[in-house]
Amino acid sequence: MPHINLPTEFPGIRSLFMYRPETAAPLNALVQAMLHNPHPTLSAGERELIATYVSRLNTCKYCCNIHGAIAQHQLGNNAEIVQQVLADPETAPISSKLKALLKIATKVQSGGKNVLPDDIELARSEGATDLEIHDAVLIAAAFCMYNRYVDGLATWQPDDAAIYDKMGEQRAREGYLTPPYKVVSSQ
């Protein structure tokens, strides 16, 4: 049961966006800029994997499932790679650079001050640019915010994987600025 009265036909963060459109606009624009807009070196799929992994660390079911689904569709409908990253980035079939960026994101999730020069050096030695390091930190910090926002107000978070797949396919294709699907709540 959400802590405040929210529209029941939209799950997760979308119900909060409907409740407070003034803040929804910059939040949507931020996630669009971080994850969807063209990036000189990191693919949308790689950036979605960082968002998905941080959401898993924060045990935010909605964000982890939806961004996992978006990552899957951004990566050529590859669900396996998403599950492997969530299980253990070190053994997942991703670049050493992305592994190092996920390590930085993990440190950010535990507290910004936990990011140490060695973490940055490791990422640089694997070829990460300043922009990539910046974006890994910002995506991780921002997803701690989105995750808390969704969980903190106890929004409705569906269990049905098909719902996330449908929403994920839409977001991978359209980005974050188009209207959401209505999903009828069973509550």
Add this chain to the structure above:
Amino acid sequence: MNLPNEIPGIRSLFMCRPETAAQLDTLVQTLLHNPHPMLNCGERELIAAYVSRLNTCKYCCNIHGSLVDENQLGDNSEMIIQVLTDPETAPISNKMKALLNIADKVHTSRKKVTADDIALAIKEGATDMEIYDTRFIADAFCMYNCYVAGLAAYQPDDVEQFIDEEYSTASF
């Protein structure tokens, strides 16, 4: 990272990534500066400064603490220090204390804002929107604090000059 060394805190990060700076600026403008039906700018800046203090983010705490002064709470530096030290004994309304208690819970750990915390705020006269925005400000400032700390942006001890130069027009 190589950051412009003449600019402190989050502003140096904004300069190296304008694509995301615009969104982060718009968000803080919406949360803290734009008109709000119930919480004035000073009250919202106080929540931001308090959360930044809890997160030990010197730059954000100092900047937003100073902006409390700039925005509608008058010259109240003593009150701000009292709030940053212990909101319970500070000369602020019970509603504000209940909202800062919620902000504290948001900072401490996820999912720890209890029904009792919400009930207390409602009992002290807080509306759904005030509770919602308090949580959101606290949540967003955990992000801003983490962003500044995670990239080890320069945080000067003396922020007054930057406030005078950059923020006294009271707009983000």
